[in-house]
Amino acid sequence: MVTQTDDLKVRLQHLINKSPEVIHENANKDANVFNTLRDLTAGTVAKSIGLEMLPEHIRNAHLEGDIHFHDLDYHPYMPMTNCCLIDIPNMLSNGFKIGNANVDSPKSIQTAAAQIAQIIANVASSQYGGCSVDRIDEVLSPYALLNEKKHRAIALQYIEPARRDAYVEQMTEKDIKDAIQSLEYEINTLYTSNGQTPFVTFGFGLGTDHYSVMIQRAILNTRIQGLGVDGATAIFPKLVFSLKDGINLKPTDPNYDIKQLALQCATKRMYPDVLNYHALKDMIGDFKAPMGCRSFLNAYQEDGQYINNGRFNLGVVTLNLPRIALMSHSPETFMTELKQRLHLLRDACLFRINRLKEALPQNAPILYQHGAFGRHLKADEDVSILFTGRRSTISMGYIGLYEVGAALFSEDWETNEDAKRFILNILKTLKDYADRLTTQYDIQFSVYGTPSESLTDRFCRLDFERFGSVDNVTDKGYYTNSFHYDIRKSITPFEKIDFEKEFARYSTGGFIHYCEYPSLQHNPEALEAVWDYAYTRVGYLGTNTPIDQCYACGFSGEFTSTASGYVCPKCGNNNPETSDVVKRTCGYLGQPLKRPMVKGRQIEIATRVKHMTSRDDLL
Numbered sequence: 151m152v153t154q155t156d157d158l159k160v161r162l163q164h165l166i167n168k169s170p171e172v173i174h175e176n177a178n179k180d181a182n183v184f185n186t187l188r189d190l191t192a193g194t195v196a197k198s199i200g201l202e203m204l205p206e207h208i209r210n211a212h213l214e215g216d217i218h219f220h221d222l223d224y225h226p227y228m229p230m231t232n233c234c235l236i237d238i239p240n241m242l243s244n245g246f247k248i249g250n251a252n253v254d255s256p257k258s259i260q261t262a263a264a265q266i267a268q269i270i271a272n273v274a275s276s277q278y279g280g281c282s283v284d285r286i287d288e289v290l291s292p293y294a295l296l297n298e299k300k301h302r303a304i305a306l307q308y309i310e311p312a313r314r315d316a317y318v319e320q321m322t323e324k325d326i327k328d329a330i331q332s333l334e335y336e337i338n339t340l341y342t343s344n345g346q347t348p349f350v351t352f353g354f355g356l357g358t359d360h361y362s363v364m365i366q367r368a369i370l371n372t373r374i375q376g377l378g379v380d381g382a383t384a385i386f387p388k389l390v391f392s393l394k395d396g397i398n399l400k401p402t403d404p405n406y407d408i409k410q411l412a413l414q415c416a417t418k419r420m421y422p423d424v425l426n427y428h429a430l431k432d433m434i435g436d437f438k439a440p441m442g443c444r445s446f447l448n449a450y451q452e453d454g455q456y457i458n459n460g461r462f463n464l465g466v467v468t469l470n471l472p473r474i475a476l477m478s479h480s481p482e483t484f485m486t487e488l489k490q491r492l493h494l495l496r497d498a499c500l501f502r503i504n505r506l507k508e509a510l511p512q513n514a515p516i517l518y519q520h521g522a523f524g525r526h527l528k529a530d531e532d533v534s535i536l537f538t539g540r541r542s543t544i545s546m547g548y549i550g551l552y553e554v555g556a557a558l559f560s561e562d563w564e565t566n567e568d569a570k571r572f573i574l575n576i577l578k579t580l581k582d583y584a585d586r587l588t589t590q591y592d593i594q595f596s597v598y599g600t601p602s603e604s605l606t607d608r609f610c611r612l613d614f615e616r617f618g619s620v621d622n623v624t625d626k627g628y629y630t631n632s633f634h635y636d637i638r639k640s641i642t643p644f645e646k647i648d649f650e651k652e653f654a655r656y657s658t659g660g661f662i663h664y665c666e667y668p669s670l671q672h673n674p675e676a677l678e679a680v681w682d683y684a685y686t687r688v689g690y691l692g693t694n695t696p697i698d699q700c701y702a703c704g705f706s707g708e709f710t711s712t713a714s715g716y717v718c719p720k721c722g723n724n725n726p727e728t729s730d731v732v733k734r735t736c737g738y739l740g741q742p743l744k745r746p747m748v749k750g751r752q753i754e755i756a757t758r759v760k761h762m763t764s765r766d767d768l769l
Contacts, residue, residue, distance in 0.1 A: 216469075216473060217467055217470065218608070225502065228513075229505050234522065236269060237459040240521055259293040263336075273348075276517050282353060288356065288362050290365050302318050334387070337386050385740065418697060423693065426685045428685070429685065429687060434447070435449025444601060444737040447543060460523050461541055484576075499544045502544060503593060545659050546580060547598040549606065551653070552634065552636050559572075580656065600632065601736035607748040627749065635650060640761075643762070644680070647688055650663050661689075664734065665680060700723050700728070702723045711755070729743060
């Protein structure tokens with residue numbers, strides 16, 4: 151019998167030997183550096199202890215692959231939260247504390263940007279998931295106005311009247327550009343306490359005042375320019391651009407030129423992804439950026455006002471849906487078994503919640519005491535006051551709806567209306583159950599299309615060991631993320647959006663759509679046609695297009711996927727120091743040559759078919 155101690159020894163040995171399944175679990179961690187290796191070692195021990203802390207039926211379900219209790223290297227060993235929308239506006243305007251320093255409200259946009267970087271670093275080190283700064287253009291605009299006032303005071307003294315306005319405009323614009331560029335570099339040179347660049351997302355695009363628009367332009371131009379002398383693509387912050395009719399959607403809208411710049415940026419850097427204002431508001435009740443890459447908050451009000459900043463997610467437990475299908479052999483049996491497994495999912499989520507209630511505010515001061523979570527709790531206050539009343543979410547994740555359809559119907563079930571209706575009913579069942587739990591426990595249970603960075607590999611591998619090679623299920627080496635259309639099939643972006651839009655409405659706790667394209671740098675109009683088509687249909691859309699670069703020979707396009715990584719198709723270069731390979735890992739982008747990913751995820755990425763056909767000649 152293999153004991154927990156034996157398993158820990160094996161995992162530590164794998165870590166020492168740099169086994170890929172251990173060191174590549176997170177494509178944002180560089181396992182070559184000391185602080186990351188130290189975190190991976192500590193995480194391996196914490197995972198072993200955490201498994202022992204789980205109730206036996208949850209521990210067994212996780213180990214066997216019926217569910218996945220996420221981030222065991224942090225939680226439950228430490229009662230840490232997952233992802234959040236940082237309450238940056240209040241922290242900047244009211245001042246905050248980090249460590250021993252009491253920080254005053256900034257007096258310039260440069261200082262505001264520097265403070266945001268410090269807040270992000272501390273928040274990312276106090277939780278294990280992504281963090282977001284929503285509407286950063288509108289947040290920074292008042293501080294740009296302070297710069298304007300400073301330059302105007304100088305102009306009144308030293309600049310002739312006819313040139314004053316131009317001088318003030320030029321100097322303030324330069325300050326904005328410098329601040330945004332510094333923020334981009336600061337984030338990409340940060341290492342959090344767990345040895346990785348912060349998983350941070352910037353939402354922007356809805357600001358209409360003069361400086362908000364200038365900030366939007368600076369964000370996009372900075373990303374287009376790239377990092378360093380080679381102009382490498384910045385992986386963080388993830389950029390999420392908000393589209394809204396009347397602001398930037400149509401040629402007659404005042405900020406339509408910013409949309410054009412966003413399209414140019416997306417064709418060159420893949421980001422920004424886009425949030426469609428009306429569709430997203432219709433889905434989740436009000437408008438906000440995701441926490442991290444895809445986790446969305448429900449609509450929540452205090453004193454009649456919608457509150458988003460300062461709210462957070464308590465964690466994720468994911469259900470292995472393909473396994474239920476492989477065990478069931480029929481749709482009817484599947485639904486019976488699914489309803490039983492949902493109780494297991496509930497128990498695991500409740501365990502997460504109860505463990506988090508044991509945290510003390512001083513365990514994560516930046517979160518609970520100094521404003522990131524929107525409150526200033528005293529050292530002895532109960533942190534659960536920030537959970538209840540549906541202020542925070544707990545996520546019931548799922549993976550592999552495509553594989554369920556393939557197991558129970560056929561590999562092309564997407565074109566079978568009866569099959570599609572049944573698969574959609576799976577999410578409806580999850581959503582109904584989550585709603586009942588929300589009412590019962592007064593905490594928002596949300597249905598979450600799990601990003602499955604390494605889980606796409608783990609669940610498939612465990613099911614292959616148990617059920618053998620099953621066509622279109624375990625034989626591929628990966629499971630398909632959330633509700634996505636089979637990545638191996640050639641369809642148009644419009645057809646993909648139309649197919650997936652119904653599923654997303656039952657997965658509002660976490661979702662993203664994306665379309666695969668060939669190079670679009672000389673055809674941004676094609677991408678705009680898809681964005682416009684998606685505007686009223688889906689809330690959140692990403693762009694996947696080849697942007698790899700070889701600095702050795704000058705090639706730009708798509709590197710060739712191999713069993714061991716990626717190579718330049720022109721000169722065969724696979725040196726991460728002389729190339730820049732960027733792929734969408736899940737919700738975030740990744741650099742697989744510099745920070746490799748698990749085998750299943752690499753297979754999945756290499757298998758993706760471009761969503762372009764002759765229909766795109768019409769664009």
